[in-house]
Amino acid sequence: MAVVITLQGAVPADVAVGLSPLAELMACLHSIAEPEHHLAVRPWLERVRTDLSPESQSLIAVYAPLWTRRRCRLLMPLEPPLGRTLEQELDRLEALPLDDFVMGVAPSVHGGVFDTRDLLTDESVRTAYTVSSERRSFSRGELARSLLQAPERMRTGLLELLRRCAAEFFDAEWGRVQHRLEGECTRLRARVQALPLPEALASLSPNAVVRHNPPAVVFDKLQSLRADLRGRRCLLVPSAHSRPHLIVKDDPPYPLVVHFPVENTTQVERATLAQVRLRLAILSDPARLSLCRHLVNEPITTSDLAVRTGMSLPQVSRHLGRLREVGLLTSRRDGRQIYHRLDTDRLMHLGVDVLTSIIR
Structure with missing residues (x-):
């Protein structure tokens, strides 16, 4: 796209x-x-x-x-x-x-x-x-x-x-x-x-x-x-x-x-080496990365993700579960719907976390 x-x-x-x-x-x-x-x-x-x-x-x-x-x-x-x-x-x-x-x-x-x-x-x-x-x-x-x-x-x-x-x-x-x-x-x-x-x-x-x-x-x-x-x-x-x-x-x-x-500066957070390695492994999956591109824009339901990506509902649910396990996904209920969102705080700091893990 x-x-x-x-x-x-x-x-x-x-x-x-x-x-x-x-x-x-x-x-x-x-x-x-x-x-x-x-x-x-x-x-x-x-x-x-x-x-x-x-x-x-x-x-x-x-x-x-x-x-x-x-x-x-x-x-x-x-x-x-x-x-x-x-x-x-x-x-x-x-x-x-x-x-x-x-x-x-x-x-x-x-x-x-x-x-x-x-x-x-x-x-x-x-x-x-x-x-x-x-x-x-x-x-x-x-x-x-x-x-x-x-x-x-x-x-x-x-x-x-x-x-x-x-x-x-x-x-x-x-x-x-x-x-x-x-x-x-x-x-x-x-x-x-x-x-x-x-x-x-x-x-x-x-x-x-x-x-x-x-x-x-x-x-x-x-x-x-x-x-x-x-x-x-x-x-x-x-x-x-x-x-x-x-x-x-x-x-x-x-x-x-x-x-x-225009250019801006940003502050960073710290993560453990184990968290960095696990998050990178989770994001290395192409299907999961495709889901992230939708999850970053606005809260979205599992069924909407399935429609947008062409995946089945069980496939989407499994990928969401892995993202949630490593702290990269937040979810909230609104009535009968559950909306998911990528935790952009942690995602945006991942590059800094990699560098910090290498040099410490």
């Missing part, structure tokens, strides 16, 4: 590099909702989660589908120019036609694969969408009903939450990281002008590969996407809070957006 951006006929003028405080706020909200992905900003997360008002914490959880697995395209810049203030971006979202708001938010609320093209006009599609969202989680089902039954009220509530977050923590954080991100923009603009476009885009990720005939850049991600940049705009937006995620969103009629992380 990969994201492929084809660049045949694209020129540097098609690419805009700049800041988006709204996209950075979404990255912050993602890290608040999914702290296990973001070890590099853990001290900041602990401070923010302590200082957030109870009402804000509750609302962040309600709207979480918009910034967890399938981040909402409307919370990224909708058009050039980049570099607008947060309030200008929120005003643009508030002025968006209501039908465009519904269609832009619906995929993230659902969070999976669902054809939303007739969502505005076909009652059977609306019903199926709500039921399918609820099957993914109760909170997604509730948000889907709010979106379809009272979209203006939902948008008003979302905007109020984003402005609350700006006042409670984001304005201060944006003031801290803005200069750093502006420096990254300056360096990237220079690369876009000096390098062939595929090489410039590939510089956004160490896991990117340049292809020729036709020219393209391939990002190794748990996502299948092919986008053609010919005749389109591409917005490159750096983030101090999105690591380890590089996000590519292709939702016409909006420009293609690449929201990419």
Whole structure:
């Protein structure tokens, strides 16, 4: 699975590099909702989660589908120019036609694969969408009903939450990281002008590969996407809070957006030599490693894993059991469903654990 951006006929003028405080706020909200992905900003997360008002914490959880697995395209810049203030971006979202708001938010609320093209006009599609969202989680089902039954009220509530977050923590954080991100923009603009476009885009990720005939850049991600940049705009937006995620969103009629992380540091933990050896052995199995790519993104059930990977339920259960034995899996019950998640804390530190085991 990969994201492929084809660049045949694209020129540097098609690419805009700049800041988006709204996209950075979404990255912050993602890290608040999914702290296990973001070890590099853990001290900041602990401070923010302590200082957030109870009402804000509750609302962040309600709207979480918009910034967890399938981040909402409307919370990224909708058009050039980049570099607008947060309030200008929120005003643009508030002025968006209501039908465009519904269609832009619906995929993230659902969070999976669902054809939303007739969502505005076909009652059977609306019903199926709500039921399918609820099957993914109760909170997604509730948000889907709010979106379809009272979209203006939902948008008003979302905007109020984003402005609350700006006042409670984001304005201060944006003031801290803005200069750093502006420096990254300056360096990237220079690369876009000096390098062939595929090489410039590939510089956004160490896991990117340049292809020729036709020219393209391939990002190794748990996502299948092919986008053609010919005749389109591409917005490159750096983030101090999105690591380890590089996000590519292709939702016409909006420009293609690449929201990419800038470098961060992270703290490490220690594990015993026996734990390191056992975890490496468990992860060496190709089928188990394939499961991990799904388990890292969001809580998921055994049956969903079987559908996504083509394995049988007993096979998936055995692999999950081995991951749990070595402390790489967490599970929680939600009603009748049990959701599993990779322990990214321990997984991200495994490389350091190997080195520590060798030199101690």
